[in-house]
Amino acid sequence: MPMPTETPSAAADAVLDSLTARRSIGLLQSPAPEGGDLEKILQTAMSAPDHGKLRPWRYVLIRGAARMAFLQVITEAMRARDPEVTEAMLEKQRARIHRTPLIIAVGAAIQAGHKIPEVEQVLTVGAGAMNLLNAFHASGYGAVWLSGANVYDPAVSAALGFEASERLLGFLYVGTPVEPVSPAPPRPDVQKFTRDWRPA
Numbered sequence: 001m002p003m004p005t006e007t008p009s010a011a012a013d014a015v016l017d018s019l020t021a022r023r024s025i026g027l028l029q030s031p032a033p034e035g036g037d038l039e040k041i042l043q044t045a046m047s048a049p050d051h052g053k054l055r056p057w058r059y060v061l062i063r064g065a066a067r068m069a070f071l072q073v074i075t076e077a078m079r080a081r082d083p084e085v086t087e088a089m090l091e092k093q094r095a096r097i098h099r100t101p102l103i104i105a106v107g108a109a110i111q112a113g114h115k116i117p118e119v120e121q122v123l124t125v126g127a128g129a130m131n132l133l134n135a136f137h138a139s140g141y142g143a144v145w146l147s148g149a150n151v152y153d154p155a156v157s158a159a160l161g162f163e164a165s166e167r168l169l170g171f172l173y174v175g176t177p178v179e180p181v182s183p184a185p186p187r188p189d190v191q192k193f194t195r196d197w198r199p200a
Ligand SMILES: Cc1cc2nc3c(=O)[nH]c(=O)nc-3n(C[C@H](O)[C@H](O)[C@H](O)COP(=O)(O)O)c2cc1C
Pocket: 022, 023, 024, 025, 144, 145, 146, 147, 148, 169, 170, 184
């Protein structure tokens, strides 16, 4: 006998609750999603609004042994940018990369001079990344979107295989929260950021 289906409002509430409860989690460990589970999550990024269907998003997955090569790239880049970089700063990166099972480099293939403005192309990539953060959260994983100087370093971008015309926009660190996830911190009151427009 078929089970009664959820009412539309219950389903909508579940989605809205998940979106509202999402919070960034920086302290992560294995496992990260793999195989079909990961694919399903990644597929959500393809639903980002995309003016002109330019498909500007580029996702580079860094996992397994490749993380150690990535650490090498980051370490060399940091030393090249600042020969006096401290061991503590390097150790911060080392620890994060060691413990995080999946890192996604988020890039944008921007078509300069296209009739779709560049800012819209970047927004599309941001919207895709946001879908991913929400999808990881909804699937019970933790994730955080980080940038920092490495994102803007052409040497890092090139080492990850991005073309000169592509822009590295950030890294999504993904895994399982090390500690029980506490509720998201209080969020701003939406009323303060929302107004009705009334014609003068
Ligand atoms: C494009 C982008 C880059 C970010 N880079 C950093 C970063 O380098 N370091 C950092 O602490 N937070 C960074 N954040 C903010 C975190 O991802 C996160 O939003 C913040 O810690 C607040 O947590 P919440 O998402 O739970 O509100 C960045 C966010 C965005 C959208």
